[in-house]
Amino acid sequence: MIMYKGIYTLIGQELSMFSRKLEAQLRYQGIAYQWQYKTAASSQEIDTRAGTRFVPLLNTPDGWLISDTISIGPFLNERFYYQPVIPETPNQRSACFVLEDFFNHWLPRHALHSRWCYPDNVTVAGTNFGMNLLLDKSINSSTTDAEKQQISGVGKMLYDSFGAAACVVQGAGVDQKDAMKKDFGVLMDLLANHLAQYTFLLGGRACLADFALAGALKGHFLLDPEPRSWLSSHLPLFENYLANLWQEAAKDAIWLSGDEIPLTLEPLMDYMQRTYQKFATFSIAAAKANEKFFDLDVGYGVFTARSMKRLEKARLHVQDELRRCHGNSLPINKQGVLDFYLAD
Incomplete structure (x- = not known):
């Protein structure tokens, strides 16, 4: 089953524990994704668009740019409900x-x-x-x-x-x-x-x-x-x-x-x-x-x-x-x- 077809983009850095936290969820839920490293050259543009300097950010196939893993986690759990990562009990x-x-x-x-x-x-x-x-x-x-x-x-x-x-x-x-x-x-x-x-x-x-x-x-x-x-x-x-x-x-x-x-x-x-x-x-x-x-x-x-x-x-x-x-x-x-x- 495929929901929200397309590739999600993880914007962050590999030495960021929260970028890696999001990557772990994407991998475990089987969500297609790609990395976009937040570089010195792209930092200002990304910060302006996101309204925050923190990483990670998640760019969805339908054009949403979401920050903060405590929001992203439940969001992906709901979207990809057939591969749950939050218990219901x-x-x-x-x-x-x-x-x-x-x-x-x-x-x-x-x-x-x-x-x-x-x-x-x-x-x-x-x-x-x-x-x-x-x-x-x-x-x-x-x-x-x-x-x-x-x-x-x-x-x-x-x-x-x-x-x-x-x-x-x-x-x-x-x-x-x-x-x-x-x-x-x-x-x-x-x-x-x-x-x-x-x-x-x-x-x-x-x-x-x-x-x-x-x-x-x-x-x-x-x-x-x-x-x-x-x-x-x-x-x-x-x-x-x-x-x-x-x-x-x-x-x-x-x-x-x-x-x-x-x-x-x-x-x-x-x-x-x-x-x-x-x-x-x-x-x-x-x-x-x-x-x-x-x-x-x-x-x-x-x-x-x-x-x-x-x-x-x-x-x-x-x-x-x-x-x-x-x-x-x-x-x-x-x-x-x-x-x-x-x-x-």
């Missing part, structure tokens, strides 16, 4: 949106820190960015000596203009190396424990949250040498997880029966509550008070991060979904993991 549907929000807004701390706080990694990332930005080529393409010279300084340029400051915004600068590595290890252990028993987060079929996790893996943790080295013995498991996701869903792929959520996700949800949800609560409160920064300790010592208004918008997006599912009475909330979203 309330417990799993709630888990899908809560996990997606967690990966969307907690993993960037680790992604940015591991990319920009280690000089050797900055060099590698810069070369890859240069392939898209300056050469309009895939990172897997070959280069001439002249092209290598052309992109040789991209890492330092991006570090100075974006990378260093982005880490500070997240409270994940160079001074947080020990804390960030410890937290990354805890999180990857929890995910590895689950993925050793299940193909995807909610069983044998992927959901929106899987794409968010896959985006971070494909665009950062499995690509950049620094975080890749941190995965240690878990590396083959995460590579296999991504390989399973990076292809169209099997016809018999299903979520767990009976609207069940794997018990192996409970420790991950405990972690979410004491880290991301605490971080978001403080960030939202600071933003509402017009405070630019806030201090927080999620178990590894105090750090300072910049408040982000976007986290409240994301919380309300999830809240809307949870209220439709009567989330406060669902089994998933036995740990109170939905309370952050359901609060007025």
